[in-house]
Amino acid sequence: MLASQMEKALNDQLNAELASDYLYLSMAAYYESQNLEGFAKWMQLQAQEEFAHAMKIYTYIQTRGGRVRLGALEAPQSEWDSPLAAFSAALEHERMITSRINALVDMANAEKDNATHQFLMWFVAEQVEEEESASRVVERLKLMEDAPGGLFIMDRELGSRVASAPQ
Numbered sequence: 419m420l421a422s423q424m425e426k427a428l429n430d431q432l433n434a435e436l437a438s439d440y441l442y443l444s445m446a447a448y449y450e451s452q453n454l455e456g457f458a459k460w461m462q463l464q465a466q467e468e469f470a471h472a473m474k475i476y477t478y479i480q481t482r483g484g485r486v487r488l489g490a491l492e493a494p495q496s497e498w499d500s501p502l503a504a505f506s507a508a509l510e511h512e513r514m515i516t517s518r519i520n521a522l523v524d525m526a527n528a529e530k531d532n533a534t535h536q537f538l539m540w541f542v543a544e545q546v547e548e549e550e551s552a553s554r555v556v557e558r559l560k561l562m563e564d565a566p567g568g569l570f571i572m573d574r575e576l577g578s579r580v581a582s583a584p585q
């Protein structure tokens with residue numbers, strides 16, 4: 419059985435993952451508007467991953483006899499100054515999610531909730547990947563800021579992303 423404080427915090431994280439889904443879908447739409455379809459596809463797949471993260475938490479709350487309660491989602495930002503600005507915002511967002519996950523781990527430890535601690539370890543590892551993949555794109559975009567041709571090469575590369583297998 420989940421302690422009520424933990425249940426509430428996991429529901430909040432479920433909401434944050436759905437907000438991530440919504441944000442990345444908004445970024446996908448922004449890249450579509452810039453005719454960067456590869457970037458848009460990357461963001462659409464990222465949005466799908468975020469939905470899968472949300473469902474992982476949904477299932478865990480249910481499995482532990484908790485109650486899922488969905489909260490409101492704010493409208494995400496829809497415009498950015500440049501392709502780099504949007505990806506930098508994605509990286510910042512992932513850093514924020516990482517700190518949320520770390521706070522959840524601290525709470526699970528404080529409550530001696532070993533099952534939730536173990537559950538969250540998947541998210542700890544996932545956040546390393548999430549930050550690394552966003553950061554790699556940001557760094558490359560910075561390098562090619564004065565060479566717009568590079569943007570189209572990157573667009574092709576990002577468009578080759580494939581959906582990751584459900585975990």
Ligand code: OFO
Nearest residue numbers: 438468471515548
């Ligand atoms: Fe769910 O990892 Fe991104 O936000």
